[in-house]
Amino acid sequence: MENIIKELIINNSKGQLTAEEIKEDSSLIEEFGFDSLQMIQLIIDIEEHFDFMFDEEDLFVEGLSTFGSFMRLVEKAI
Structure with missing residues (x-):
């Protein structure tokens, strides 16, 4: 699961990142410059990949701010 999410992050960065650059505490917004x-x-x-929907209450900036927090939300949802 971790590698798949890293791959999706790389795809959304338009190929500007590598899997090695994405650490648990990496900030998608501040470090990698992701916009809304x-x-x-x-x-x-x-x-779509994991065939589920996040709970709306989980979709807040703090919960999505790092790769690790994203991983925890996905693990919780599936």
Whole structure:
């Protein structure tokens, strides 16, 4: 699951990242420069890939701010 989410992050970064650069505490917004549209697309891509929907109450900036927090939300949802 971790590698798949990293791949989706890389795809949404337009190939500007590598899997090695993505660490648990990596900030998608501050460190990698993701904007709101990239974050929304990443959420959609993850939901489609794993065939589930995030709970709306889980979709807040703090919960999606790092790779690790994203991983925890996906693990919780599936």
